[in-house]
Amino acid sequence: MSTAKTRHHHGDLKRALIQAGIDLLEEGGLDALTLRKCAARAGVSHAAPAHHFAGLPGLITAISAEGFDRFSKYMTDAIEAGEQTDRERLRSICRGYLQFGLSHSGLLKVMFGEHGLGVHAPRDGRDEAEAYLILRGVCAPFVPEGEDPHIVEAQVWSLIHGFTLLYIGGEFGCTSMPIEDSPFEAVMALVDRIGTQANT
């Protein structure tokens, strides 16, 4: 009864449909994401997805879950690159956040969108949201004694989330890659000031 590998007909249709959906999403945006097209890409009939997801919203939710997994990996990779100070780790997580948004903008919008799961929905076996725990860990050194950690977390998250969405939306002008001279450094400068003084 393994849900993982060799199954009846297709092998692992569920995963194939999710991947096809992600591909369609990043190729043509949310409008291009269609149950029938996903089925066609996976090589099955158009009604097959209904046995694995609760309709199109269900597929989108599953895509969002997969997106959060990849998202977490992006951020941990950004953090684990070499030894870093607490402050540098805070910058790294933000850089990972933005990088993910640049590389997978369609996915990111879906993750926080209408049928997305959001960060706090528990997935698989993990009893809490992995992505948020990463943020929490990186913010911890900057939480004043006895203060609610949510304060610092909300500050950092709001900043980088807002910047990333505005940036990939083209609201800062070009959407191209040269992050160096973009307003990103300005936002990072503000991140650097979090937790330096009386905060509340």
Next chain:
Amino acid sequence: MSTAKTRHHHGDLKRALIQAGIDLLEEGGLDALTLRKCAARAGVSHAAPAHHFAGLPGLITAISAEGFDRFSKYMTDAIEAGEQTDRERLRSICRGYLQFGLSHSGLLKVMFGEHGLGVHAPRDGRDEAEAYLILRGVCAPFVPEGEDPHIVEAQVWSLIHGFTLLYIGGEFGCTSMPIEDSPFEAVMALVDRIGTQANT
């Protein structure tokens, strides 16, 4: 040849369709927004909208334009409420931003979404984006001499935009109204520190 008031049959179908679209949007989210349903609400046949908008994406774009107009009014209203210091005006614009998001979450998502216009698209006669100019005006007192105003603007905008989207998305827990004890005050505390020291 007035595009404004009394026209041939309906009177002002264009505006009626936009309003119907906004209503549908806020009632049932983006999925509920349909050309045919808008037409039905406006009392015309299903193909009538095609003569006023470039399909559903076109209607969404028009809705987004209307949304930015209302958005601007929200922020100016928040600013013009009584005499305020520069710092208080900065806080007020953020409060207006959040209030708009709370009251018109569907509209806000569309404005910055797939077929939305974004802040910088010129609309009507105005040669530049009204909403952004409001932000610019409020940020101006905090831009250091000879510095690029975009820096401060990006900081404030990223913060309040990110917080608002996360908040209406339920990422901070409850989506209800008691803003007082929410992370909003933490974000405002961070806004208060913008432009107080060496910034870049």
Next chain:
DNA sequence: GATCAAATTTGACACTGTAAAGTTAATCTT
């Protein structure tokens, strides 16, 4: 009052999601 053009309707088609019933293939039972 006849003409003309804009605004809207009618009808049609392809595509989508979804539900029901049918078909195939793997697993289970004895």
Next chain:
DNA sequence: AAGATTAACTTTACAGTGTCAAATTTGATC
């Protein structure tokens, strides 16, 4: 090992949707 059972998938069908091309109505123009 052979039949029964269930899961995975297909086929068929239907209601909604966007979109296009042709009528049709309506208001204005001459």
